[in-house]
Amino acid sequence: MKKLLLIALIAIIPAIAGAGTDKRKTKKANKETTEWRYELEAQATGQQGTKVIKVWSYSKKPSVARNQAPKNAIHGIIFKGAPGIREQRIAPVLALVKNPKMAEEKADFFTAFFADGGDFMKYVSVTDVANDVVKLDRKTYKVGVTVTVQYDALRKALEQEGVVRSLGSGF
């Protein structure tokens, strides 16, 4: 009986430890999102109201970086924008928020919006998880994921929250 318990414990402990490690890595990935540690590039002109972009995220585990890609994409579209590619004549995607202090001014909204499984998920879908994995050093992977962002819907949602001014506001 004791043996059985011991075997069970040995089997469970690494699983719990693994889950804990993943949680820590996700937490770290979330921190890196707020610290702008990701890169975006415009990929193509999508269907009306959408933008197709490629997100490069960093993590010790490629799966964590992949999972973080949608959040990074939305964060980037709101605050950073995505540069275009001149050689391929792809137009840049402009950041929705122009006021650099907006993240602090609307901190409560953005904390809830970017929580794991938060509202940001409504505006992004992963289009292509090609095997774009670059091992930068012994501990860091850079992972590229192509996503489609519902740009117009996201802008409207931010307009309703008072984060972005609508074109006709004030008139």
Next chain:
Amino acid sequence: MKKIIFTAIFVCLSTLSMAQAKKPTLMVVPSDVWCNLNNYMSEFDNQGVTEKYPNYDLALQSDPDLLLVVSKIGEMMAERGFPLKDLASTLKSLKQQTAEESVTSSKSGDMIAESPLDQLNKIAKADIIIQMTWSINKTGPKKSITFNLQGLDAYTNKQIAASSGTGAPSFASEIPVLLEESVLSHIDQFNSQLQGHFDDLFTNGREVSLLCKRWSGSDMDFESEVGDDELGVLIEDWVADNTVKGRFSTSEYSENKLSFDQVRIPLYNESGRAIDTRRWANGLRKYLKKEYQIEAKLSTKGLGKAIITLGEK
């Protein structure tokens, strides 16, 4: 109690309705270059010189690609809460108005009064013209579109927003698909600049121009001594006192003409009521009459240009 609530609601509603600045109208038109390249021009003889002007009617009736681009831009601007004035409908309604006026008479046989100025003003107009040009580039079997979108303030003639570029070359895509792609990839940049223009407008006031002239029969000119200074200087002082941060530039000053450009007028008056160029310039007209007993005629061109003519109405 009910009365108080009713009064409070009424005051709130009227304040809200007054706090709205006048919304500029936008219209998409093909550029003269595009019309010329696609042979949508008409000619007229101007005292022996043949001049060309764009024939929008012909272009809209003949070119499905033009209709597609106009409607796509319109659709995307409406989605941004800024529905556009439609060029085709405006042209149609102008024609209908002219036809109706030509057959309308009163019971005593009088026709509709129309001055030469009214006739001149009867053109398709908007406060901001979105002018577009595109050309199709062909390299072997590949096609691409060079697209140019310009937002022009119709009265200051300034370019207030623009976006241009050449799309990715394609073997397979049809021209309408490439055109749609061009609109989609340029409209955000364009709207972002337009937003910048509107933001500037709310901060620094609306940019307009003011032209002061005099009737030839008027015994006053702008160099006449009135009060303690020349009339032109007094007008200049009034403009300085009634612009946002005193911003304006005097581009012409002569005995017969005073011209002010980059005049930044406030969007609201002291009572919080939205004002436009006519209302603002009417203040100058009233000032001249009240302070110096000078009669003047005020006319405007849309939201952006006021003309004051001294002497009589």
